[in-house]
Amino acid sequence: MSHAPLRLVVVPHTHWDREWYRTHEQFRFRLVSLVDELLDLLERNPDFRHFMLDGQTIVLDDYLAVRPGARDRIERLVRAGRLAVGPWHVLPDEWLVSGEALIRNLRMGLARAAAFGGGMRVGYVPDQFGHVGQLPQILAGFGFPAAVLWRGVGADVDRTLFAWEAPDGTRLLTVYLMHGYGNAVNLPTEPRALRARLDAESASLAKRSDVPTLLLMNGSDHERPQPELPHALRAARALGAERDPDWAAELGSLAEFVAMARADAPASLPVHRGELRSGLRSPLLPGCASARAPQKLREFANDRLLTRHLEPLAAWLGALGGASDPERLAFAWSVALENHPHDSVCGCSIDAVHAQMETRFDRVAEIAGAHLDAVSAALVRHVEIPAEGFGRGAGAGLVVWNPNAAGRLQVEALVEVEVPVGANGAPRPFHLRRGDGRRIAVAAEVVRPAGAQHSGVFARRGVLALLPGLRREFESLYANGIDVARSGERLHARIRLGDTPDASFDLDAARRDLIETLGDESIRDVAVETWLPPRVRLRFVDELPGHGLRVYRIAPGAAPAPPELRAERLASGGAAIENAAWRVEADAAGRVALVHRASGRRVEDALRLVSEGDRGDEYNFDPVPGGAVVDRPTRARVTALRRGAEVSLRIDATYRVPLALSAARDARAQRSVALPASIELRLAPGLDRLDVALRVQNGARDHRLRLHCRAPFAASRFEVESAFEVVERPIAPAPDSFGAPRPAEFPIGAVPQRSFATLAGPDGLALTVANRGIAEVEALVESDGAGALAITVLRAVGWLSRPDLALRPGPAGPALETPGAQVPGPHAVELSLRLHRDGDVRRIAEAHGFAFPPLAIAAGDGGGGPLRDGSRIVEVEDPEVVVSALDPHDAGFDVRLVNASGAQRDVAVRTAVAGAAIEQVDLAGRPAANATWRAESPGEGRLALRPWEIATLRVGRTTQRPA
Numbered sequence: 001m002s003h004a005p006l007r008l009v010v011v012p013h014t015h016w017d018r019e020w021y022r023t024h025e026q027f028r029f030r031l032v033s034l035v036d037e038l039l040d041l042l043e044r045n046p047d048f049r050h051f052m053l054d055g056q057t058i059v060l061d062d063y064l065a066v067r068p069g070a071r072d073r074i075e076r077l078v079r080a081g082r083l084a085v086g087p088w089h090v091l092p093d094e095w096l097v098s099g100e101a102l103i104r105n106l107r108m109g110l111a112r113a114a115a116f117g118g119g120m121r122v123g124y125v126p127d128q129f130g131h132v133g134q135l136p137q138i139l140a141g142f143g144f145p146a147a148v149l150w151r152g153v154g155a156d157v158d159r160t161l162f163a164w165e166a167p168d169g170t171r172l173l174t175v176y177l178m179h180g181y182g183n184a185v186n187l188p189t190e191p192r193a194l195r196a197r198l199d200a201e202s203a204s205l206a207k208r209s210d211v212p213t214l215l216l217m218n219g220s221d222h223e224r225p226q227p228e229l230p231h232a233l234r235a236a237r238a239l240g241a242e243r244d245p246d247w248a249a250e251l252g253s254l255a256e257f258v259a260m261a262r263a264d265a266p267a268s269l270p271v272h273r274g275e276l277r278s279g280l281r282s283p284l285l286p287g288c289a290s291a292r293a294p295q296k297l298r299e300f301a302n303d304r305l306l307t308r309h310l311e312p313l314a315a316w317l318g319a320l321g322g323a324s325d326p327e328r329l330a331f332a333w334s335v336a337l338e339n340h341p342h343d344s345v346c347g348c349s350i351d352a353v354h355a356q357m358e359t360r361f362d363r364v365a366e367i368a369g370a371h372l373d374a375v376s377a378a379l380v381r382h383v384e385i386p387a388e389g390f391g392r393g394a395g396a397g398l399v400v401w402n403p404n405a406a407g408r409l410q411v412e413a414l415v416e417v418e419v420p421v422g423a424n425g426a427p428r429p430f431h432l433r434r435g436d437g438r439r440i441a442v443a444a445e446v447v448r449p450a451g452a453q454h455s456g457v458f459a460r461r462g463v464l465a466l467l468p469g470l471r472r473e474f475e476s477l478y479a480n481g482i483d484v485a486r487s488g489e490r491l492h493a494r495i496r497l498g499d500t501p502d503a504s505f506d507l508d509a510a511r512r513d514l515i516e517t518l519g520d521e522s523i524r525d526v527a528v529e530t531w532l533p534p535r536v537r538l539r540f541v542d543e544l545p546g547h548g549l550r551v552y553r554i555a556p557g558a559a560p561a562p563p564e565l566r567a568e569r570l571a572s573g574g575a576a577i578e579n580a581a582w583r584v585e586a587d588a589a590g591r592v593a594l595v596h597r598a599s600g601r602r603v604e605d606a607l608r609l610v611s612e613g614d615r616g617d618e619y620n621f622d623p624v625p626g627g628a629v630v631d632r633p634t635r636a637r638v639t640a641l642r643r644g645a646e647v648s649l650r651i652d653a654t655y656r657v658p659l660a661l662s663a664a665r666d667a668r669a670q671r672s673v674a675l676p677a678s679i680e681l682r683l684a685p686g687l688d689r690l691d692v693a694l695r696v697q698n699g700a701r702d703h704r705l706r707l708h709c710r711a712p713f714a715a716s717r718f719e720v721e722s723a724f725e726v727v728e729r730p731i732a733p734a735p736d737s738f739g740a741p742r743p744a745e746f747p748i749g750a751v752p753q754r755s756f757a758t759l760a761g762p763d764g765l766a767l768t769v770a771n772r773g774i775a776e777v778e779a780l781v782e783s784d785g786a787g788a789l790a791i792t793v794l795r796a797v798g799w800l801s802r803p804d805l806a807l808r809p810g811p812a813g814p815a816l817e818t819p820g821a822q823v824p825g826p827h828a829v830e831l832s833l834r835l836h837r838d839g840d841v842r843r844i845a846e847a848h849g850f851a852f853p854p855l856a857i858a859a860g861d862g863g864g865g866p867l868r869d870g871s872r873i874v875e876v877e878d879p880e881v882v883v884s885a886l887d888p889h890d891a892g893f894d895v896r897l898v899n900a901s902g903a904q905r906d907v908a909v910r911t912a913v914a915g916a917a918i919e920q921v922d923l924a925g926r927p928a929a930n931a932t933w934r935a936e937s938p939g940e941g942r943l944a945l946r947p948w949e950i951a952t953l954r955v956g957r958t959t960q961r962p963a
Contacts, residue, residue, distance in 0.1 A: 008198060008250070009212070009215055010251050011216070014219050015223070035068070037225070079116075085119060097340050121255060132725075140761050143925050153272075160211075167273075275615075280740055283619070287617070295694060303336070310372045312547070315888035334359075379962045389435045396861075409849045417554060418533050425468050452530065460518055460521075478499070493514070496533060547886070599835055608708040611700070611705050614704045616799050655675040679692065704794070708780065718758070800816040844900050874910070896950065904947060920952065
């Protein structure tokens with residue numbers, strides 16, 4: 001740094017972990033006292049000119065829920081620049097939530113802050129456990145000039161300012177909190193002691209600073225303001241006025257510091273490209289990706305429900321003139337975001353916190369699920385399902401929404417539909433028909449058999465009296481049809497019920513018809529029966545339009561079985577299944593071998609369930625030196641089954657695993673317990689992938705359980721999906737790979753992922769394993785040199801934090817026992833294996849086709865259009881351009897596109913909204929600077945995208961384009 005006079009900007013703040021080692025309500029009690037005191041202080045003392053409320057607006061909501069009368073006071077202080085709020089709604093973890101969730105979080109936080117007078121325009125991320133590589137592009141997309149952060153910075157950056165570059169080339173000035181977000185916490189207020197503390201910290205920072213202005217963060221976790229600080233700073237300044245007249249230290253804001261730093265920063269700063277995942281100077285705490293693994297599955301499922309199913313269909317309904325209801329969507333997101341802070345979604349809090357999170361997960365599923373039911377019912381009224389073309393005997397309609405790129409996909413649906421049933425309520429064989437008469441075989445599993453619910457005989461006049469008050473919903477079920485037949489003097493009425501309303505049923509019309517029929521006085525009485533159709537889990541494969549609809553009707557009888565599917569018992573006592581792409585064998589001991597026909601590769605011992613000791617805590621895996629590794633069952637039973645449109649091989653096995661750690665925590669216990677596991681492997685016609693469903697019953701403690709998926713090659717490159725990017729991660733990192741022999745935390749190979757990971761070999765072949773919410777994966781080198789992807793099923797630990805770990809010197813939080821983090825009980829995960837050429841352009845599309853399966857909607861006879869089989873809300877034909885969101889708002893909807901490749905792309909985009917005005921906007925919804933959208937006609941055009949660029953097109957609401 002030059003010899004310019006030092007200027008110290010002291011930013012008073014609190015870092016508010018909303019829940020962690022205490023529950024949300026226990027911390028809220030403290031929060032209310034803190035903000036009461038803060039408001040009084042700011043109003044009483046104008047010299048205490050600024051306080052930052054941790055960059056998240058949810059603390060305002062939490063406070064005002066108790067002190068609603070304080071809103072005006074808060075607004076006055078925010079508008080005066082005395083109180084900084086936002087820009088986030090919650091400070092989120094970045095690895096364990098989707099990129100779309102990060103965008104919704106910032107959007108909600110900025111909107112909430114605007115209602116109070118304006119949000120802080122700085123990308124403040126003080127304590128997240130590392131940072132995704134696309135964060136500079138996201139923050140710049142909201143117009144932020146800089147980021148401020150602490151964790152994850154590696155050896156390539158040793159300055160307090162650097163340029164952080166996203167994969168698309170966006171660069172953002174970044175302030176590195178080298179000494180943390182509490183480098184000036186609890187400052188002494190005696191002037192000499194204060195001056196000494198400030199001089200020591202500024203001398204240390206100045207060695208690493210390229211600007212004369214230094215940032216001192218006066219606060220930390222749950223810290224209160226220091227009322228005496230303005231006076232103490234004046235006194236400290238006066239102490240050295242003669243010796244150092246240009247020395248200045250004053251209270252200020254983070255935004256003021258950023259403005260000064262930008263003005264003084266040299267043209268050339270250190271540049272870091274991509275994600276920040278170094279534990280060199282501060283721990284990354286990577287074990288959070290596997291702590292309390294079931295909650296990661298729930299987060300993924302709710303995000304999929306919102307972004308892949310509800311929002312796109314609501315956007316389409318809005319384009320048709322219906323109600324997309326963005327306010328309900330925002331409410332669902334507000335509840336979902338409460339689980340996104342790092343101490344929450346990371347699984348690193350006390351048990352009571354995670355029990356309360358379960359309620360929030362339930363609420364999101366209920367809010368979004370009810371909304372999806374309503375939107376789906378309204379949308380299918382616009383879908384034409386003609387009576388002709390489907391062939392003789394075709395019955396109720398089924399509409400499938402594909403949220404992915406076009407291709408051959410498997411539909412997995414839990415639906416309540418009218419299918420032929422036997423006496424026991426189980427469905428008889430049936431198939432699906434396309435509008436061109438094509439027959440589609442299905443694999444069906446009964447989740448709930450059909451059956452009568454209530455029955456009784458009632459006098460005609462009594463029924464007539466009751467009919468005007470007949471409601472659509474009763475006893476938590478919906479009336480979805482009334483079938484009437486007469487037998488002599490008795491009328492038989494069967495009311496078909498359902499868990500969700502059938503859009504094609506008109507209750508008022510049915511009531512009028514029944515009243516008219518009962519006007520015949522020769523009818524003596526009415527026999528009424530309520531009947532519930534079966535709930536069936538369907539799986540079938542078909543070619544589906546991208547981001548569009550496929551229409552079917554259900555027909556009795558089985559479709560011709562795909563000849564490529566085979567299932568057999570083996571003479572050895574095992575079994576085998578195959579389709580055109582794969583052969584899967586399991587011997588009597590449960591060892592799996594895979595044969596991939598296209599590559600000609602055979603993989604022995606391809607899938608192995610492995611339990612290893614873990615002496616760590618919720619933050620970090622810590623291996624047990626020399627601990628027993630269990631990777632073979634003591635018993636196994638292998639069966640093969642053919643079910644319509646699929647074949648499956650099931651391995652029911654029992655493993656004996658150590659019960660826990662020894663008392664000294666230096667070995668696994670001698671006593672063992674049974675760990676039952678069921679692995680079901682499935683093949684479908686025309687799909688070049690192997691689906692795996694794993695269920696285990698965990699009764700052991702202090703262990704990590706992973707499924708090792710072997711590759712038929714040595715590993716040369718390891719990639720995972722992260723937020724809006726696919727990023728390379730290290731294979732077997734060395735202990736000093738962070739750049740020092742004793743870092744703050746030693747590196748490990750287990751890393752967070754979104755929906756897939758890929759292992760590439762030196763011969764041009766790659767293995768991709770897609771998942772549905774499994775948040776942790778590691779690339780391994782097996783004992784024979786082959787590569788493998790280890791997918792974490794669960795990690796069972798009993799402590800929030802411990803001070804005695806080998807891989808993380810020192811604690812990461814309070815040493816509290818967390819028996820719930822041992823995750824006892826049932827676990828179920830799903831994944832899919834695919835062998836392909838390295839560089840396959842359909843890698844992401846195929847992985848997303850598994851991770852985000854199409855949605856099936858029972859549609860009856862549908863409606864009158866304009867939608868029909870093959871209709872698409874948006875058409876993007878490039879498989880490497882991902883449609884990340886179809887996000888409705890009052891004036892239309894946004895289409896978010898991601899160029900998921902390292903090459904410039906120019907892509908054609910067409911929407912289903914005829915005559916729509918399309919504008920390129922930034923993430924805040926403002927007209928995009930340097931827009932590359934070229935309209936070619938209303939509703940369509942072309943978009944140029946940089947490698948890994950995120951772009952948003954705003955589609956105005958006009959009329960639905962005919963299919």
